[in-house]
Amino acid sequence: MRKHAVVIGCSLAGLFAARILSDHFEQVTIVERDPVSDHPESRRGQSHTRHLHGLLAQGFRMIKELFPALENDLLKGGATISDMGEAIRWYHFDGYKRQFTSGLPAVSVSRIFLEWKILNYVSRLPNVTIEPACVVRGLAMSKDQMQVRGVYVVSGNDGASETTIAADLVVDVSGRGSKSGQWLEGLGFKRPQEDEITVGIGYATRLYHRRPNDLLGAKLVMISPTPPTQKHMTFLFPIENDRWIVSAGGCLGDHPPTDESGYLEFIRHLPAPDIYDVISHAEPLSDIYTYKFPSSLRRRYEKLVRFPEGYLVLGDAIASFNPIYGQGMTSAAMQVKVLDGLLRQQSTLAGLWRQFFQRIGKVVDIPWQIAACEDFRYPETVGDKPIMTDLTNAYLAKVHRATQHDTVVYSQFLKVMNLMAPPTSLLHPKIVCRVLLGS
Ligand SMILES: Cc1cc2nc3c(=O)[nH]c(=O)nc-3n(C[C@H](O)[C@H](O)[C@H](O)COP(=O)(O)OP(=O)(O)OC[C@H]3O[C@@H](n4cnc5c(N)ncnc54)[C@H](O)[C@@H]3O)c2cc1C
Known part of the structure; x- marks a missing residue:
């Protein structure tokens, strides 16, 4: 049953996913649209990797669990x-x-060096294969159209070679531009709502x-x-x-x-x-x-009631956050941890999508709310403004000012921003007193 998993996209979230799937499937294939280089460089399909990427403490902790040699190797490579x-x-x-x-x-x-290190670890896993310059064009379905059985791919410089890669599980980690919504619609399913x-x-x-x-x-x-x-x-x-x-x-x-x-x-x-x-x-x-x-974008797969078996979506393809809060890589690591937990619990892949998207919805909620709340400080921001945002922001403005002189408040604020503590921890009476009395 768990013979082969296909991962669409060989950027950071795709590599995290492949690392976890390699523990649960006999074989994992990562299909990547771009040629994949053997030295650190930004690719066409992920040009954002040339820009500054901060890694939150929670993300670092989780990525080290996936790749224990990472910290040493980063330091050896000149990271701080x-x-x-x-x-x-x-x-x-x-x-x-x-x-x-x-x-x-x-x-x-640099994001480029971080990914290159992780690419090296993943490509050395004996049951992982990377197919570069190979574009996924659609999903191969079971006869009853209820189960994803693999992906249709086009490879080669002229795009001439079309094949099907069969799989028991396909995970779409193709980033913000993910075609999953379109593919699903073409197969008679609903697209997820987009926030x-x-x-x-x-x-x-x-x-x-x-x-x-x-x-x-x-x-x-x-x-x-x-x-x-x-x-x-x-x-x-x-x-x-x-x-x-x-x-x-x-x-x-x-x-x-x-x-x-x-x-x-x-x-x-x-x-x-x-x-x-x-x-x-x-x-x-x-x-x-x-x-x-242009916008933070969240696809609400957790709200779908009908979805094909054998298919998941993960990483920026699920939620692409305003980058200034540095949450994308950590959110991807958290999502992959959920996948690992479910694959450990469940003996079959049946119904995996439902459990996965329900839990991912909760994982994404917190970073999404943190970013949205701050973004709505600008009256020009367009989108669904969560209730109580103005009130929360009035309090958080005091928190921001308190972080300038109070290290207890700053410490808690850093834990929240690094997804190490829930935002509600800033409402603990000890913190509220310091914030209000201090200001
Ligand atoms: C400007 C900017 C700054 C950011 N700063 C931060 C930061 O400070 N901290 C942080 O944690 N996060 C940050 N992020 C987010 C972070 O870059 C992403 O969360 C992270 O790269 C994981 O993305 P991903 O792997 O899901 O998707 P992507 O990185 O977008 O990768 C998708 C991959 O899928 C491939 N692909 C697409 N379609 C297909 C197809 N049909 N077939 C095969 N392959 C396909 C693409 O070529 C690409 O390699 C930032 C994002 C941006 C835009």
Whole structure:
């Protein structure tokens, strides 16, 4: 029964999925549209990987469970892993958050290098095969059209070679552009409802040479906007090979310029000088790459009542979050953990989709709410605004200000943002007292 699983997409969530499926299936095949290189590089199908990616503490913990050698290998490769509270100089709500020892890891590494390391581990698994330059075009179904039996793929440079790969389970991890909705509709099923919150984020990212004394008293800098008046942000993280990665961003269409002098001016006019002070003297090592992220997008598979057996959807294909909160990789790791748990519990694959999507709905709820709440501080944000958002945001504004002087509040805030504690923990009487009395 559990002979062969097919994973559509060989980006980070696809690799996590393949790693788990390799424990439960005799054979796993990852089908990837792009050619897959044997060195770290961003591919056409995931150009967002050139931009700064922060890995939340919860994500790091879970990814290390999947790949125990990761921490050492990242350090050997030149990543920086330090205490988050000590390492981050974070300007937000008109002040710097108080630096302190938090016990949470801040992992600073390029997304490209992180994925390349993980690709290496997965491609060494004896029962995993990667099929690069191979596009999934549709789902092969059982005669009664109720069960996915595999995928139709096209491979080769001219796209001439069309085949079917048979599978007991197919997992769509093809990212935000996933065609699952379309494929399902073509097969007589309903598309999932899509929830969308328009955030209009534009990123402009550049790499710089990093010198040892560039930044004193911190390892990375985040300058976040204070809504609703400010829309600009910039993050500076150290990455391997003595480089800085700098991602400047703007929301609701107010994007950073992409010419050299405009880019520097944008960063010079941020409310804190720290990033400009570093990069105005640093040697640029790349062009300025851009990325536009129109909206957070969530597909509500958990609401479907009819769905084919033998098919799941995971990663950005389920939920693609406003990237400024750094939740995508962690959400993918959490989803994969759910899949692992279910495959351990269930002896057959029958009904797996229902259990999986129900639980994934809950996994996605929290990061989705955290991001949505902050995004609705801007009156121009379009989407379904959760009830009580304004009230929550009024309290959270006080939390943000308290993090500038109170390390107990900041510690709890970091745990929530890193998905290590539920948002309701910020309503614990001990925290509420400190937030309200302190302000
Ligand atoms: C600008 C930006 C910044 C971000 N910053 C952060 C951050 O700071 N922290 C964080 O945790 N997350 C961040 N994210 C999210 C993070 O990048 C994703 O969550 C993560 O890459 C996992 O995505 P994925 O593997 O589900 O999909 P993707 O990375 O989109 O990969 C999908 C893969 O599927 C392949 N594919 C697509 N269609 C087919 C097909 N038909 N057949 C075969 N293959 C196919 C594609 O080529 C691609 O390789 C950011 C996202 C963006 C856009």
